[in-house]
Amino acid sequence: MSAVDFSPGGIEKASLHFLALVQGENLHGDAPQEVPCCGDLLVFSGLDIVQERGRLPVLALDFEVGQKHLEIDFFGHIAPAKLFRYVMTENGAPLAEYFFCKPGALHQSIIGAEMESLFPAVVDARVVCSSLFLCRSCCGLGGVSPDDLKKYFSKMKSISRFEWILENYAKSGCDMDETWSATVTGCSGADIKLTANLVNGVVREVLF
Structure with missing residues (x-):
């Protein structure tokens, strides 16, 4: 899977799909595993909240796809208008980065x-x-x-x-x-x- 195979629309759909997945995983007591995205599977590996003084908190969702790492960022929580960017890396080296909107702005989804x-x-x-x-x-x-x-x-x-x-x-x-x-x-x-x-x-x- 190459970085160019991931589209902004596919990333957005996968994020919303993931949010649906964790509703059910919570009900059944299991950790979320994987969500389809652009013909591949993203394996959830964790999340974090990044807070900097004077800026909106950023929710960072981490996924693994093969040997690559994918981070999908939202302003505060998962919602179409809150989508900020995604970054793909391999062994720490950046492969792709896409900004959905400018900091503080809403994504026109x-x-x-x-x-x-x-x-x-x-x-x-x-x-x-x-x-x-x-x-x-x-x-x-x-x-x-x-x-x-x-x-x-x-x-x-x-x-x-x-x-x-x-x-x-x-x-x-x-x-x-x-x-x-x-x-x-x-x-x-x-x-x-x-x-x-x-x-x-x-x-x-x-x-x-």
């Missing part, structure tokens, strides 16, 4: 925009979708984090605008199907019950 378009017009789709991915990140990543990072994800979850509940999770091979629900505040100020179905970490349907 096509996948994210498609998901937001599924939410009803009576809610702020970007806010609600962001809340869903924040909650899912904290639930999923908190369970596979080193002990010193569990507090970080617990604190992050508390700042979510809405509280999402995992209603159903089904796994078939590498495919994950999730159903999450929440009571959100609509644009008119009224409470609205939403149910979101995700397949491999991507929202496919929203009911209300």
